[in-house]
Amino acid sequence: MSKQFPNGIEKMVVQQYLVLRDVKQVISSSISHLILKISPYFYNNGTSVDLLCLCGTVSIQHKGNRYNIPVEIWLQKDYPLVAPLVYVKPTFDMYITSASDNVNQDGLVVLSYLESWHHTNNLYNLLR
Numbered sequence: 001m002s003k004q005f006p007n008g009i010e011k012m013v014v015q016q017y018l019v020l021r022d023v024k025q026v027i028s029s030s031i032s033h034l035i036l037k038i039s040p041y042f043y044n045n046g047t048s049v050d051l052l053c054l055c056g057t058v059s060i061q062h063k064g065n066r067y068n069i070p071v072e073i074w075l076q077k078d079y080p081l082v083a084p085l086v087y088v089k090p091t092f093d094m095y096i097t098s099a100s101d102n103v104n105q106d107g108l109v110v111l112s113y114l115e116s117w118h119h120t121n122n123l124y125n126l127l128r
Contacts, residue, residue: 027054034058080121
């Protein structure tokens with residue numbers, strides 16, 4: 001990825017340098033296998049907007065086993081001033097259990113790190 005966003009992506013985000021820094025950091029990390037794309041995000045009120053989305057898997061440790069969890073991390077225009085929208089996207093042979101405290105039935109990830117998001121937070125620390 002170059003130092004500047006290609007093809008007008010810079011119009012999609014306000015804090016271009018910080019977005020680029022965070023995206024590069026998670027794409028190159030060993031804790032995730034993510035790619036950056038532009039896709040329409042649909043809000044609950046029915047509106048949609050093209051957003052940057054990091055899609056792929058994040059490696060987690062759970063009960064002594066390592067799992068690669070499929071996720072989508074949506075960066076809204078004002079990121080990092082606003083938290084990313086993070087979803088678990090189960091494959092056909094996976095499901096989201098209702099017993100999960102960290103993922104709701106729609107796949108939305110609910111973590112204190114996201115709920116208390118501050119502009120100095122970043123994607124790498126979110127995924128660790």
